[in-house]
Amino acid sequence: MKIISPTESILGKSFSDWTVSYWQWILPIPTDKNPYYDRTGEYSNINQNKGVYFFTNAPENSRVYRKCNVPLGKIILVPLNTSIFTTLEHGYDFSHLQEMADTQEGDVDRIKIIRDNFDLSYKLQRDPDWWKSYRVKSPIFDFTIPKIIY
Secondary structure: OOOOOOOOOEOOEOHHHHHHHHHHHHOOOOHHHOOOOOOOOOOOOOOOOOOEEEOOOOOOOOOOOOOOOOOOOOEEEOOOOOOOOOHHHHOOOHHHHHHHHHHOOOOOOOOOOEEOOEEOHHHHHHOOOHHHHHOOOOOOOOOOOOOOOO
């Protein structure tokens, strides 16, 4: 398994463009089938992208064990720390949204991803801040959310 640099193009798209694709994948999926809330991996294959397989992080302060079958040859995007700031909550001042994203800090203290006997957790043990060099900011983008019925 190779960890791709955030400056590399992946199938013709930048890391930040792939993070947009990640959000556009995860946000429209209803909560009851959304991989973000899935604790087992049962829903991990829902609406997966043709080029890149999206893993999702877990809800804050949650510990999950997900087992997923990733098709052979797929590139995997693993968002370790995510934040989204939308006009739904914060209005249409795009410069304010960008400022909020710029100041967002997070931390990754535990991760264990194993694929074909390759364990990503060794990187975190050797250098707890290694993942910060992979942090990218997405451009402003449109997305769909599920219809909420009251």
